[in-house]
Amino acid sequence: MQVIFRTSYDQDIDHLVDRGEKYRILAAIALALIAPLLVGSYLLSELAIFLVYILAGLGLMVLTGFSGQVSFGHAAFLGIGAYAHSIFLGYGIPFVVSLPMAGLLSGAIGAALGRAVSRMHGFYLAIATLAFAIVVETVIGEWEQVTGGHMGMQVPALSVFGLELGESWQQYYLILAVVIFFIWGVANLMRSPTGRAMVAVRDSEASARSLGLDTARTKILAFFISALITGVAGGLLAHLLFYLAPESFGVQDSLRLLLMIIVGGLGTITGAVFGAVFVTVLPNIIGVLKQILPDTVANAPGLEQLLFGAIIAGFIIFEPEGLYGRWRKLRLFFETYPYYKKSTFVRQKRYLKTERFR
Template sequence: MRFVFKTSYAQDIQLFRDRMDAFWYVLLAAAVALLPVVMSEYYVGETTWVFIYAICGVSLMVLVGYTGLISLGHAAFLGIGAYAHAFFIKHGVPWVAAVALAVVITTACGIIVGLPALRMSGIYLAIATLAFATIIQEVFSRWESVTHGFAGMPVEKPVIFGVSFAHDTAFYYLCLFFLVVSLWLTRNLLRAPTGRAWVAIRDSEIAAQSMGVNIAIYKSMAFAYSAALMGLAGALFAHKIAYLAPDIFTILLSIQLLLLVIVGGLGSLHGAVFGAIFVALLPPVIAILRDSIPATLSSVAGATGLSLFGAIGEGVGAFLRKPGVEAGIFGLILVLVILLEPLGMYGRWMKIRVYFSTFPMYKRATFKRQKTYMRSERLR
């Protein structure tokens, strides 16, 4: 067993827990950097989606997991960043400047939307952000001079300082770079007084205010920073999807982003990455099962002479092809996670790690489930 004894406050807020922790992160970074060498082009593209969704997860994790503010409108910030970046690229603005302008615009929108958060919390804030997302989707549909409405807006491949990132592998490394930068900035911000203030607001606004935390300023900062990261993800999202349309940025996408942070594990940057892996890879897995299950059971039926297997395979394939099945599976998984593993995927990983690090003296009561409360359920 290996225990880390903390003897100073600086040790408590350092970037890595110890040298061994830093070694594993370096090893993980090397493995991720070498993935395109051993994977096919299709899987490189799917992994790129994981990076983009991870940036979205970090953005929403700052707001929901660390500040305790529920948002159902982050698909609108993603759309604002995507459309703003595509508009500037179309008008000849350099790529870096277009990304910076998209981030600035989404940050301004985040501050505007964050103003109601000063007087709202819980379900009321969620309704307000949902209304904002609905309004922005109508703007995307009606403002045809900028967004081209339902006709859609094509997005060119990124070219940075004369270097083209049109190939999937090049774009993979570009998204990986921005994910690492987002994680590094967010991690350092959470170790700073700003991050400590966000966590204090999440736990108790009254206690945070009694300690001198300016609730209005720090809530606005949380919305602004979260929107900025979502604007960055929107710029990468625009290039990945290659063609923007208003019906992409719906309430369903906002729910998927919220599902990402809940399934991954609230209050953890690791959870944002785990949730991104789940949200990005679940649709391809469903598509693979939709095609492979009928073929596998049909071959079994041919080998055994039992037509029942073939009928079951065709029924499962027909079910998975129905519209709305993917959203239903997302909802079912969300319910199961809340009931069976409220700490999310990262919480399960922590249990496994503690079990092996303390074996054979692991106690089942180490992670005894306790009732947790949403912000709107606490006494004010």
């Protein structure tokens, strides 16, 4: 087992204290950089979509994983970012300006939503965000003059500083750079007073308020940052979809994002990555199940939503810390073997008495 001796206070806010974790992340970045040399254009497009889902999951992680506010309608911000970015490009605004503008517009709408629901918790907050997603999908479908309505909208070609990025590897490297930038930004955010305030509100809002934190402001800021990141992810996703329709950003996509962070591991950046891997592989697993199950069950409407709900419930009950939590326990098992404690690897039940005062 590796023992870390701290010699300065700066080590308390280091991104990666464990040397092995640094090597694993460097290896992952190196593998991502050489991926275009190893796979074809189709798999590279799938990897680009995988990166976009990492970014969208990271946005939801800021809201739900770090500040404790559940959202059942986060795909709405994906849609806002995708449509806003495409509309801005259609008016001739350059990509490097259009994408941040789409993110800021999405963030502003997220902040307005956060202001409206800042006093809601639990079930009521989930229903409010779900209603918001339905409203956004309806507005996109009915606003034909701007969004094209249910007929859809063509996404303009991706061009940066006059250079058209039509190849899969060019788009992949652009998306990879944006994803790495936002992962670095969120990692720094969680080391800052703002990030620590979000975690305090998540763990116990009553305790955070008693310490003098403005909990309403913290929640609104979490909504803004979360929606901004998700809106940027939507803008990048638009170029991979080529054609936008309101149905591409429905409730099922919101459920997929929620499934991603719960399965990956709430409250961790790595959890968003693990969750994106799971969500990317899940359609193939569902396809295999449909071949095994009887036709009456396999072709039944709502099968995917049922599986999503069952997986979320299963992880909440049996592994609340998600895949990343299980990975940490497995790593600890090998580091401490044969002196490990069996109780370390069972499901943990944690709660705060202060929660009853909400």
